[in-house]
Structure formats: C-alpha cells, structure tokens
Amino acid sequence: MSQETVDSVADYIHPEATDFFHKYVWSYDHKIIAKQYMWTSFLFLILGGTLAMLLRWQIAYPNQPVPVIGGLLKSAFFFDANGAISPDGYLQLGTMHGLVMVFFVIIPLIVGAFGNYLIPLHIGARDVAFPVLNALSYWLYLPAGVLMFTSFFVDKGAAAAGWTAYPPLSDAAGASTPVWGMNLVLMAVFLAGFSSILGGINFLVTIVKLRAPGMTWSRLPLVTWAQFITAVFQVLATPMLAAAGAMLLFDRLAGSSFFLPRGLVVGQNAIANTGGGYPLLWQHIFWFYAHPAVYILILPSMGFASDILAAFSRKPVFGYRAMIISMASIMGLGFIVWGHHMFVSGLNPVMGMAFMVSTVFIALPSGVKVFNWLGTLWGGSIRLQPPMLYAISFVSMFIVGGLSGIFMAASPVDIYIHDTYYIIAHFHYVVFGATLFSVFAATTYWFPKMFGRMMNARLSYLHWALTFLFFNLAFFPMHFLGEAGHMRRLMTSTGYEFLNPLAPWNEFITLAAFALGASQLLFMFNFIHSVFFGAPAPDNPWEASTLEWTIPNPVPHYNFKHLPTVYRGPHEYSSPEAEPADWLPQNAPPGHGGAGH
Amino acid sequence: MSDESQHHAILSPAFHADRRNLRAMGMWLFLGSEIMFFTAFFGAYIVVRSAAVGSVAMPLDKVLGALNTVVLITSSLTMALGVMHSKRGERKETGRYLAATFLLACVFLVVKAVEYTHHFEDGVFPSHDVFHGFYFLLTGFHGVHVIGGMIALGILWNRNRRGDFDEHYNDPIEMTGLYWHFVDLVWIFLFPALYLL
Numbered sequence: 001m002s003q004e005t006v007d008s009v010a011d012y013i014h015p016e017a018t019d020f021f022h023k024y025v026w027s028y029d030h031k032i033i034a035k036q037y038m039w040t041s042f043l044f045l046i047l048g049g050t051l052a053m054l055l056r057w058q059i060a061y062p063n064q065p066v067p068v069i070g071g072l073l074k075s076a077f078f079f080d081a082n083g084a085i086s087p088d089g090y091l092q093l094g095t096m097h098g099l100v101m102v103f104f105v106i107i108p109l110i111v112g113a114f115g116n117y118l119i120p121l122h123i124g125a126r127d128v129a130f131p132v133l134n135a136l137s138y139w140l141y142l143p144a145g146v147l148m149f150t151s152f153f154v155d156k157g158a159a160a161a162g163w164t165a166y167p168p169l170s171d172a173a174g175a176s177t178p179v180w181g182m183n184l185v186l187m188a189v190f191l192a193g194f195s196s197i198l199g200g201i202n203f204l205v206t207i208v209k210l211r212a213p214g215m216t217w218s219r220l221p222l223v224t225w226a227q228f229i230t231a232v233f234q235v236l237a238t239p240m241l242a243a244a245g246a247m248l249l250f251d252r253l254a255g256s257s258f259f260l261p262r263g264l265v266v267g268q269n270a271i272a273n274t275g276g277g278y279p280l281l282w283q284h285i286f287w288f289y290a291h292p293a294v295y296i297l298i299l300p301s302m303g304f305a306s307d308i309l310a311a312f313s314r315k316p317v318f319g320y321r322a323m324i325i326s327m328a329s330i331m332g333l334g335f336i337v338w339g340h341h342m343f344v345s346g347l348n349p350v351m352g353m354a355f356m357v358s359t360v361f362i363a364l365p366s367g368v369k370v371f372n373w374l375g376t377l378w379g380g381s382i383r384l385q386p387p388m389l390y391a392i393s394f395v396s397m398f399i400v401g402g403l404s405g406i407f408m409a410a411s412p413v414d415i416y417i418h419d420t421y422y423i424i425a426h427f428h429y430v431v432f433g434a435t436l437f438s439v440f441a442a443t444t445y446w447f448p449k450m451f452g453r454m455m456n457a458r459l460s461y462l463h464w465a466l467t468f469l470f471f472n473l474a475f476f477p478m479h480f481l482g483e484a485g486h487m488r489r490l491m492t493s494t495g496y497e498f499l500n501p502l503a504p505w506n507e508f509i510t511l512a513a514f515a516l517g518a519s520q521l522l523f524m525f526n527f528i529h530s531v532f533f534g535a536p537a538p539d540n541p542w543e544a545s546t547l548e549w550t551i552p553n554p555v556p557h558y559n560f561k562h563l564p565t566v567y568r569g570p571h572e573y574s575s576p577e578a579e580p581a582d583w584l585p586q587n588a589p590p591g592h593g594g595a596g597h
Numbered sequence: 598m599s600d601e602s603q604h605h606a607i608l609s610p611a612f613h614a615d616r617r618n619l620r621a622m623g624m625w626l627f628l629g630s631e632i633m634f635f636t637a638f639f640g641a642y643i644v645v646r647s648a649a650v651g652s653v654a655m656p657l658d659k660v661l662g663a664l665n666t667v668v669l670i671t672s673s674l675t676m677a678l679g680v681m682h683s684k685r686g687e688r689k690e691t692g693r694y695l696a697a698t699f700l701l702a703c704v705f706l707v708v709k710a711v712e713y714t715h716h717f718e719d720g721v722f723p724s725h726d727v728f729h730g731f732y733f734l735l736t737g738f739h740g741v742h743v744i745g746g747m748i749a750l751g752i753l754w755n756r757n758r759r760g761d762f763d764e765h766y767n768d769p770i771e772m773t774g775l776y777w778h779f780v781d782l783v784w785i786f787l788f789p790a791l792y793l794l
Contacts, residue, residue, distance in 0.1 A: 004606050004607070005606070005607045005608075005609050006606045006607065006608050006609065006612050007609050007611040007612055007615070008611065008612060008615045009612065009615050009616050009619055010615075011612075012606070012608075012612065013606075129619050129623065130619075130620075130623060133623075197627075197630050200626075200630075201623050201626045201627055201630070202623070204622075204626055205619055205622050205623045205626070208622065209618065209619050209622065210619075235626055235629060235630045236629065236630065236633055237633070238630070239630045239631065239633035239634035239637070240633055240634075240636075240637050242634055243633075243634050243635075243636075243637030243638055244637065246734070246738070247637075247638070247641065247734065250723065250730065250733075250734050251730075254722070254723040254724070254730075254733065255722065255723055255724030256723040256724060256727065256729075256730025256731075256733070256734065257724070257727050257730060258641060258645075258727065258730055258731070258734075273724065274724060274725065274726050274727065275727070276645065276649075276726055276727030276728075277645060277727050277730075278644070278645070281641055281644060281645070285637050285640075285641065288637075
C-alpha cells in the first residue's frame, strides 16, 4: 500500500500480520479470533461433555467403578478409592458441567466464534470497530477457561454448589463447600463475563457504525440482528453477574455476610459470619443476569436458523420485520422474568404471579418466530443439505423445549416439577437440542467460507441422524422422570422407594447419552479432517445472497477489496429480477440481472 | 500508536473524527455496563438497609467523606480542563491539568487510606456487620476504579509529553475524561448513601 489517505475507520485496513505470533496468537483479525474462539470452545465442549458422561454413569450404575478412567484415577479428582464417583465428586461434576457449557462453550461458540466471524462480513466491514479489544476479549476468555479447569486440581476439588451457586451452600466458607475450588470458579466466571462485556461493546459499535453504504437496518441479515440484540444483553446484564460474583467472593474472602442470615447452622457447625444478609438477594441478582443469559444462549441460534432456512428454502424469510420485532421483544421481556426461577424460593406469591404473566408473554414472540420459520419453509424449493437438516432440527427441538418451558413458567405447575429432571429435560431441549443443532447448522454452512473447504456431506447426514435420534432418546424420557418426582441433583436414585421403578429408565437414558456422546466423534472427525483434507470449496457453494459469499476463498485479511454497496435485503431468493439464476447477491446493482454471471 | 507506525497510509483529520465517534460510543456503552455493575451493589444495599430502618448504619467520618467529595469534584474540573486544552492542541497546559488530576486522585486515596486505617485500628473489618461489608465493598471497588483511572492518567501524561496528541488526535484523553467523570459520579452516590443515611 502506498501513501493513500484514509478518511474513515471503515476504509482503514490494518496491516497484514507476517509473523506467526501476530498472525495466530495475538491477532487483530476478527476471522482469526473467531477461529481461536471456535477451537477453544470445541475443546471445552469435549471436556464439558465428558463431565456429563461421568454424571450419567453414576446415576445409571450407582457407585460402580467407572470403566477405564475410574481405574486409572482412583481417589483422584471426583473418584473414590474404588474408582466410582464420590458424593462430593458428583456435585462437582454437575456444577462444572453446567458452568463450563454455559460460559465457556455455548456463549463463546455462538457469539465469540460465529459473531466475530460473521458480523464484519455481513455488514460489509473490514474488521470489528476495536480489533485490539477483540483480541483482548479472547485472551481474557482463554485464561478464564484454564482457571475454571484448574479448580479441579486444588484441595477438595472444584465448585460443588450447583451452577447457580446458591448461598448459603456456596457462601459459608468452611461449611460444606470446598474452599478454593469455588473461589477459582467465581474468578473464572468474573473474567469470562468481562470478556463477554468487551465483546458485546465491540459488536454493538461495529454494527451501528461500520455498516457498508446501503446496508440499512432493514437489510441486515438476521444473524447480525440476533447478534446485535444479544450484545445489548451482554453489555447490560453481564455486569450484574460480575457484581453478584464479586459480592460472593467478598463474603468468602473478606468475611462479610451479604448473603448469609444471622444464626446460620450448617450440619453441626454454627457459621461464624455475623449475618444480616439474605440468601434470596443472591437469587435475585444472579437470575437478573442469568435469565437474560438464557436468551444469550438462544438468540444467535435463532439468527443462524433464520438465514439458513431462507437460503435452503430458496425463499425470503417469512416476516423479516416480525422476526426482528419478536427478537427485540424477547430481549425486553427477558429482563423482567427472572423471578420465575424463584417460585419455590419463598418469593411473595403476588410477585410470583407477576413473573408468571411476564414469562408466559414470551411465548408470543417465540411463537411468532416458530410460525415464521414454518412460513419460510412453506412452498419453498427445499434443499435438504446438511445445514438445512440441522436448522430444521433446531426449530423442532426449540418447539419441544419451548412448550415444556410454559409448564415451568406456570407457578402452580412449577411448584411440583421444580428442580426435577423435568427442568433438565427442558433446558437441554433448548440449549442442546436447539442451540447445539444450530451450531452444527452454522458450522456446516459457514465452514466453506471459514476454512475454504467443504465438510463431508455423508458424514454430516450420518451425524445428524444419530444425534437427532439419540438426543431425543436421552432427553425425552427425562420429562417422565421429572413428573415422577426424580430430583435433579440426586447422586443416586436407589434408596428411595418411589424412585426405584425409574432405575431402568435411568439406565436407558445413560445408554442413549453415551451413544449421543459417541456420535459427536463423527462430527469431530469430519470437522478436523475437512479443515485439512476437505474438498476445496467454491466461493458460494450454497448460492446464498449475503455479502460473505461474494468474497473469494480464502478470505483476504481485509475482507473486501472495495467496500461493497448494498442494494437489497439479505434473502433475495427466487426473485424474478434474478433470472436465469434464482438468487441475487446483496451488492448486485438494480437491473443487473442474473447472479450466476 | 504502534499499529499506525507500521502502516503507510495517511490518516486524515476526518479519519480521527470518525474514530473518535466510534470510541465515544464504545466508552459510553462501557460506562453503561459499569452503571449496571454498581447498580447491583447499590440495589443490594438498599434492600439490606431499608430492612433495618431506625438503626444507625455506620459511624463514618462525615468530615473526611465530605473532604473527599470536594477533592473528587475538583479533580473532575481539572480533568475537564485537561480535555479542553488537549482539543486545542495546547500540550503544556494539558500536561499540567492531567498531573493535577493525578495528584488530586492521590489525595483522595490518602484520605481513604486514613479512614481505612481508623477502621482497622478500631477492629472494624468487612465481617463487622453487613453494613460495613457494603461500605468496604463499595468504597473498595470505587477505589479500584480510581487506581485504574490513575494508571490511565499516568500513561496519558507521558504520551502527551512525548507529543502523541494534537488538536486532531486526542481521543484517549477525552475517553479517560468520560471515565473519570463516571468514577466521580459513583462517589457522588456513594457519599450520601454510606455516610449520610
């Protein structure tokens, strides 16, 4: 580049990194940072999944030594002297599985990886608004994740108070919770939250300020709209979690008692803290963050599904504006429903009523979205390629998880099913069934752009079929367990007369879960193999109309040689204007005709 | 900036103005998230404090608290003057006001340290009662924000001395100014909530 004058941030191209360190480690390129997030969170996904497998082993085969691993790690970590899961270990596994999956897998994957990769490409920008901050976000997230797993190695192991960390169990130091495990986990979540806030700020500024000429708000792909709304959540809700965690740490390290009442006795021991605080206070602050966080886990997935369904139905998405309004209403309502997690916590029933009503209202925008997805499919020229299958599975699993959510939201019903396997079934249908299926959809869909190669379609079909089958076999029966009264954090269901008949179900679920876990090896193999040996991908393998497909493979570090001008919406499929092709790129000038040129 | 020194393109005044807008939006969003962070503390404090109506919360030294309020408000003034001079490209005055802000922050921390020492000598720690827990939590996190601002001020003072800023490019000073006023504002809420109620 010679001496040219740069007049705006959008025109600015940061210099291409030449050495390994600046290219792959401390990189400012949003595409590299996205891949860093992707590899790291996939690694944590494997670890977090393994924790779940161990949990399932214990619940199906109570107190029997875990094959292979248990023999190797007797008395270490969460194993007892026989190589079976110890009671403390079981609680650690459950706690860490939840925390790892929420904060270190799903959010970094759908926001950190896909948000980072797609936002600048979708809006026609050369990078995010603050590339250095972007690198910093990743380099806060990675140490946080390492800190998280380090907590398994300290005395008495990792946090064991459940992922919600309710006091007094999580709070009263020396009562029953391992001391440093909980502290490290709180610090890790604090760091990850900070990383998430910085990421959210970056995305908001990027989307508001760096859209290419002609890229109006009503021409943004729905992926980017979803990321925008998610980023608002991240910036405004995550600080609440940081504050709650800071107060809990203050209780544990400085001896204050924000969440501890007076005269607390745990086991036989009176707790030394002076008291005066409220355990319910934690639940309010925690859920004020954690309920919006539930939408951070699903909104970006809704974005992926919307754009992918449109591309593979060869139709514009049905109700583009309704999609955006419904996502925004989910966000608005998401901030005023946190009390529905506390129906049995001693919340005033009048408050419970208000929270129930606001929660049930969320069914409206969610229903609008589901009908719009179905409307998108209706009458389309459907191409059942792997991303489409995954995206359709997203919709169907979201319907199941959404419907069971209505039961949880109704406080009279919730009092009965609260903290049973019913809630486990519900949120796994949403977070695994819906979100992870959308991650598979997004991975197979954008893989050709990210890595310049195609994923193997046959393996993807097989992986889709097995995952869909075993996912439902593993999680659907949990509804029955919940209705039968099986509590969610029980380490063993033997020894309770009313749970004894459920033992065969537990074994069945565990076998299905193992098969589900094993099916993921297919995806892993397909992913890694295709990164290195996949067939070279054409620039626009899906004949899609959004801007990222107008860029040649491999994507140059400046993304767009000349900033594109946008003339139309994101889903220009089957438009008569496009004849003889059936799609028009967003940057094709009017009257241009034929995208297949 | 290091990334610009590697770069051959000329960054025009229009570029700096554009980037200033981006940074200002980013900073305001960051301050928004900071407000949510302190809101959680204040909200929790209100809940606990209002459940104990009639009891005196804490015997804190109102004079020292008021003194610190004056010190911080004055530092906001010097910060604002620093930003003004940096926008005019007056390097010497900018440096003076940045240094003055830094020194006032030092005074604030010294007064705070005196207060903390009194508490510790009296055997009052966060474990004393739940109100003192909030006192140490809120003033502690506010203090950390003050120290963060002082680090930024130190770096800015040095960069200003080196001649990094001119009338087109001064947004690090302006952004730090926004942040500094926020830290001041938190104290304006802290002082009555903790010392006077």
